[in-house]
Amino acid sequence: MSIWDLRVPPPGFSGKILGAGTLALILAFWWFATLGDTAEARWISPVILPSPFEVLKSFPALLNERGLIASIVATLRRVMIGFGLAVIIGVPLGILAGAWRVFDSASAPVALFGRNVPVAALIPLTILWFGIEETQKVMFLFIACVPFVFSDAVRAIISVPDRYVETAQTLGASSWQIVSKVLVALAMPDIYKSLRSLFGMAFGYIMLAELINAEHGLGFLLSTSQRRGMSDHIILILFLIGLIAFLIDRFLGWMQRGLFPYRTEAD
Numbered sequence: 001m002s003i004w005d006l007r008v009p010p011p012g013f014s015g016k017i018l019g020a021g022t023l024a025l026i027l028a029f030w031w032f033a034t035l036g037d038t039a040e041a042r043w044i045s046p047v048i049l050p051s052p053f054e055v056l057k058s059f060p061a062l063l064n065e066r067g068l069i070a071s072i073v074a075t076l077r078r079v080m081i082g083f084g085l086a087v088i089i090g091v092p093l094g095i096l097a098g099a100w101r102v103f104d105s106a107s108a109p110v111a112l113f114g115r116n117v118p119v120a121a122l123i124p125l126t127i128l129w130f131g132i133e134e135t136q137k138v139m140f141l142f143i144a145c146v147p148f149v150f151s152d153a154v155r156a157i158i159s160v161p162d163r164y165v166e167t168a169q170t171l172g173a174s175s176w177q178i179v180s181k182v183l184v185a186l187a188m189p190d191i192y193k194s195l196r197s198l199f200g201m202a203f204g205y206i207m208l209a210e211l212i213n214a215e216h217g218l219g220f221l222l223s224t225s226q227r228r229g230m231s232d233h234i235i236l237i238l239f240l241i242g243l244i245a246f247l248i249d250r251f252l253g254w255m256q257r258g259l260f261p262y263r264t265e266a267d
Contacts, residue, residue: 058232074216082141094153114147132213152194156187189260
């Protein structure tokens, strides 16, 4: 079997080495494209793309002068509250709709509408409803995420094979026992995996909300950096956003392996 065969993953750490090699090539191209002591000597102007060294050199100013830590904390707090509300509301309703399909039929049009509304269109609506303070940012994230959380929970419940339900019914289990001890128990790994992916989506969504009347937040830092023409800070903030998202995903993946060790495909 060759790694060039369809759907065959590279063995061992080969996949990670290939990924690291791609990142090294991108970094080398970036360094080469910004090589030179003056703007005229460079292939790409430092106004458009500063060098890796210039980006790293700007980190102390971003950390000490522009409140980087406070912005990271503010963004994570908004994501935790807004996405947490979406989970608290969306998962139970999704379980209910997946178990009793009459509720799924009744809620399907609303969920479909919520998933297809452009997320940017929710900004003026949530400002109208909740003002421009913290409540608007949290509720924007909640409204943007809850249709996806609900739909994925419904899908996970529906995907549980019927043979488990039929076996429980044969043994005399009640409807609520089947839901709690069969459907939820078997669907929970898929629900968790979905929430792990959706958390990354929520982390991206909050950047939009932080463009409006925010004193702190990574989206706020990006917006102000763009207005000031600070391309080095823009690139550095984007790297930090990617790093934070990666670390959170790794932590959630570690929890997933601990919570559902019997699911060997869990990552």
